[in-house]
Amino acid sequence: MRRKQWRKLEEGCFIWLMRLALLIAVVGLGSILFTITSRGWAALSWEMVSQPPSAGFYLGGGGGILHALLGSLYLATGATLLALLIAVPVVLYINTYGRGSKTAEMVRLVLNILWGMPSIVFGVFILGLLLALGLRTSLLAGTIALALVIVPILARTFDEVVRLVPHELSETTLALGTTRLELSIMLLRQTMPGLLAGLFLAFERALGDGAAVLFTAGFTSSMPSSLFQPVASLPLVIFFQLATPFPEVQARAYAAALILTAIVLTFGMLGYFFLHHVGKHVIR
């Protein structure tokens, strides 16, 4: 009887601990949304997202953050596409040609380490390269730095999705006399929803990262006309506006944060949608 009561108490405690953890997560997200909305809502306007900054924008002048909004989208899109070109072949290789090999395990270890590395380290690394080559900060350098940040995220996410594919699919496909390349294409077909979800996750990460672009993409008030010109980004716009002593400019920083959060949430939901609703023939 005592043992039975103890087990019930044990289970009750863990249920409440789990509920507490859930509450902390929900309250955390809610608090972030409440803070940026309450402080930035008043400063939000159509002008803000449709115009570049005027002279004296950071001192309270007119204009908007269109340059940073588009800059961030350019950077994140470029970095995601670049990361895709690197991550997908790596993952397909370690799951087909290199399956079960020491190389595959080593690649996973390296990707895990890179995932945990602070993004500013990638920024510093690219800055070092730029200095060595005599180049300056640019959209291209920022894109490469961000791609380095998100390659491990995309690769490990995609790798886990591929590893969840039942072994029977590989066996069935190879039993038809396919090459490993054809097997890779079959795996890609099966994991497409997961890959798309991973892409959105990586895109969100690239969109919100400020440290990697701090030294590499530079900052400007205008739109870049080539890959070799500096570009503004939303995280840095938020940082520079918050650093001013003017309350109206700080409110615009919160409004910019609200825009960034809205974009991230939208892409997060799109990722969720793709994961569950895309791929008519995918085995679920």
Add this chain to the structure above:
Amino acid sequence: MPGIAIRKLNIWYGNTHALREINLDLPDGQITAIIGPSGCGKSTLLKSINRLLDLNEHVRITGQILIDGAAIYGKQVDVTEVRTQVGMLAQKPFPLPMSIYDNVAYGPRIHGLARGRQLAQLVTDSLKAARLWDEVGHRLKESAHKLSVGQQQRLCLARALAIQPAVLLCDESTASLDPIAARGIEELLSSLRQRYTLVMVTHDIEQARRLADYVVFMWLGEVVEHGPAAAFFQHPQHSLSQAYLAREIG
């Protein structure tokens, strides 16, 4: 139709000696049933015939298998050619993540066997051979995963037949099906014996008795007895075979 000759075949998984000195001649144009208790090496032997064992990282194989006189192991052998010649029906049906039509057309497409109308005809013929055409002929663009398990297994058979193999391997292909679907697959396999060399693994002694022309009985990685099914079931020679058929072991 090719016969299969197995010569001095030994297979290890890591340090485990899974198959020992297998020497067999499996007859062409007949159904060979490999029987024996769980873990005796039936599936290992079957999967060595289309080199699916190569997928296991820790496997080591010595000896040789000859299909129609041609060795299938060796550095010069194209494994995709071997698997094209030797089709397989697995224990659990596993349709590819494609439509019903594309599941059957996939093999012929990658091997360049047919295109356009010819391909459509080949798909139709394969589905008819698997006795699935009447049920799916009007909904070929639907996802293969919408089919019942029994239909999925027949689709997998149609997919295997579409690449026009000479040998068909069946690894307990009725084990995951309900009795009616299982009987349907059995009848289907029985009707294919004239056109293919069929090798099947089964746990079910009665199924082997119903279908097999030739039987291989295995025990702990070794072939204990093999021969024509009628003789094997009526007068098993080895004491282990007798005990297995009497369900005293296994």
